[in-house]
Amino acid sequence: MSSSEPGGPGLRVTVSDVAAAAGVSRATATRALKGEGRFAPETQERILAEAERLGYVRNTMAAELAAGRTGTVGLMLRDASNPAYGLLFSRLQDEAHRRGLDLVTVTIGADVQGAEQVNALHRLLGMRVAGLIVATGGITAAQLEPFADQVPIVRAGRVETAEGIHTAHYDDPSHGELLASHVLSLGHRRVVVLSGAEDVSFAEHLRASAMSSTLVDGGASVILVSAGAAPTDGVDEALDAVRDGATAVMCASDYRQLAVMRALRAAGLSAPGDVSVTGCDGILPGADLLGLTTLRIPVEAVAAAAVETMQRLLSGSDAESDSSETVRQPFVGTLVPGSTAAAV
Amino acid sequence: MSSSEPGGPGLRVTVSDVAAAAGVSRATATRALKGEGRFAPETQERILAEAERLGYVRNTMAAELAAGRTGTVGLMLRDASNPAYGLLFSRLQDEAHRRGLDLVTVTIGADVQGAEQVNALHRLLGMRVAGLIVATGGITAAQLEPFADQVPIVRAGRVETAEGIHTAHYDDPSHGELLASHVLSLGHRRVVVLSGAEDVSFAEHLRASAMSSTLVDGGASVILVSAGAAPTDGVDEALDAVRDGATAVMCASDYRQLAVMRALRAAGLSAPGDVSVTGCDGILPGADLLGLTTLRIPVEAVAAAAVETMQRLLSGSDAESDSSETVRQPFVGTLVPGSTAAAV
DNA sequence: GTGAAAGCGCTAACAA
């Protein structure tokens, strides 16, 4: 328990104060406080005791400014109200902690564009973070690239093609393919693919593209519904297609799948009785109870790889910009066959 | 688009560099860069242009160190894999942004104790944040208190009785009461209350206590099952009680409710046919499809109030420690009657 | 309107 001196404002206590109280110089106090360099054990003890007594908290800004380096890694995060991002956030955090990396996070509102993103990026860069983990699609390669040779950047979740920016990402094309194969194997040959437009969600776009081509290659006909960001967008069109004979609706995300299920219910239809439905993400608690047919994205693997890569980049910091290849690791999730999709 | 000078490391560009390039002094460059103080418009233009060209990014640590104050508010967060916390996080972020506050976040692993928490707290305090929003129960009042008079502290989500620490929190006792009243009104008189133990989840404990007393006051008999952190803990006991004649199981969280639903299904039972089930939180996407009977906690209101309070405290910074009362605002959620609970 | 100078709190050689 650090108890601050009565009336003595702990956060305004400096090393000088501690040093003076302990009767040593600032330098000695600094060393003893961080336990590096040379100092007499008993001196340290005294210094530590004084620091404790005064409620000293090292001023990180000053320390890192003086030291010329930062011990923390910056994390740019997309809105965490989406459980998939919340979980990724959580796992990145755990992993970083396991590996002894300190993370500071700044988030960007879900639907905010350019200015805000750049602002957040600058906040982090302004802190001179040792590295940057980017877990939001909202920021573009062009915005990141100028800094790629000054600080290691790892993109988590989404693929990135820019040179010098490493990634640990979901293999969304494979995800789409796996789901589509499943639907094909159930005998569906007339399928709706419901997805956010490319500029709305790149991940959904990748999944949907893969679904479509896999379906087509498998001899099925595809009705592609490209929707807005809201999960309910495009649901009506999808249902129309069902009434027109489609036997399955493949959604590019579980949120859309939920929206479809609601609409189905409202329309007095059911899955898989009247139509098979699939989603993608597999993160929702309770998805099993709903019997959602989905694909569990490999959040843990992506988080672990992102942090591991960052740590490696941080260690080999002596390396020149081109000494190491750009790391790009895709991870494939696992199909979760549920009860919302069945054979025709 | 900020494009850094070819070969010129943007993050190593200092005001001095910008000043030199623009042919002015550091002082002038500083003023022009932040648009405060006196300077000729055309001078500023030139300086801004050079800064842009060189890819200058202000070193926040140095700036705040020199200025002696910080523009950011620190947020301590509990593991965000829980959607309820993820959403709170998201809303706090939005709200802070709306009000022009910058937030930096550090998270603490879900099940980690003391050391880790204190460490995170010190990381934030070390940055000399202007204020602290604490959205994790893991940190105790005792740990916070020493700093309460040095930096405004607002606890979000959980109630806090310590003097000087403000709060915007869920009114969990009312939540428990509302749910219990609902169950009573459905005619249940033999009810299981399934909750995490007090030291496992204080919120659950509060809810469960309120449920119990409300039920008892309503003439019902209560079987209290105090479980561990895992949602499945205590579920078997609850089911045993049901076989013994209990007609309803009230869970202190939706996670437990889901666990109960699973167990019910596995046992070939159903809700509300064989037993009524309720939860609490109401955050899960898809809860409506499952028909969960729950209570939607007022995340938005809590987030808004927390940030608003923080902003007010920050404005009235001149005020002495005792000039303003400790703010403590409870918020009540809304009952969501679902199909998992029905009349006896 | 602009510049010179004195730090902010801490660290890191280098002496002692």
Place this chain on the structure above:
DNA sequence: TTGTTAGCGCTTTCAC
């Protein structure tokens, strides 16, 4: 082992 001496990059009076 400990102290001295320079700064880190920026802000901010206060003269000019």
